[in-house]
Amino acid sequence: MKIKRDLLIGILESAKEAYPYEFIALLTGKRDIISELIFLPSISGEESAIIRLDMLPLGLNVYGTVHSHPSPCCEPSEDDFFLFTRFGKVHIIVCYPFTMRDWKCYNSMGEEIEIELV
Numbered sequence: 001m002k003i004k005r006d007l008l009i010g011i012l013e014s015a016k017e018a019y020p021y022e023f024i025a026l027l028t029g030k031r032d033i034i035s036e037l038i039f040l041p042s043i044s045g046e047e048s049a050i051i052r053l054d055m056l057p058l059g060l061n062v063y064g065t066v067h068s069h070p071s072p073c074c075e076p077s078e079d080d081f082f083l084f085t086r087f088g089k090v091h092i093i094v095c096y097p098f099t100m101r102d103w104k105c106y107n108s109m110g111e112e113i114e115i116e117l118v
């Protein structure tokens, strides 16, 4: 699985804009390259961002999720582990202050994985 560098930059920008609230979106794309975000109506708060499952469009190629942490900690929370098991196989967490170093990628088990920038 790979991700477009431009998309990651866009994610970090969106996370900055949403700060101090969480930003959350789904990851989609083609041929195992994540190239687009799907924004969903969500309930944002400082503690959590909840995806409205009933608002999910049908037939989407959902690779995983991305969300931001308003803290300088990119480790998944208990809620995040639950989220990871629900959608796809790649889960990105970006954390404050949202530079190119402030992100981590996890699989659906919550284990840290490497993802290639293209």
Ligand SMILES: [Zn+2]
Pocket: 067, 068, 069, 075, 076, 077, 080, 093
């Ligand atoms: Zn989280």
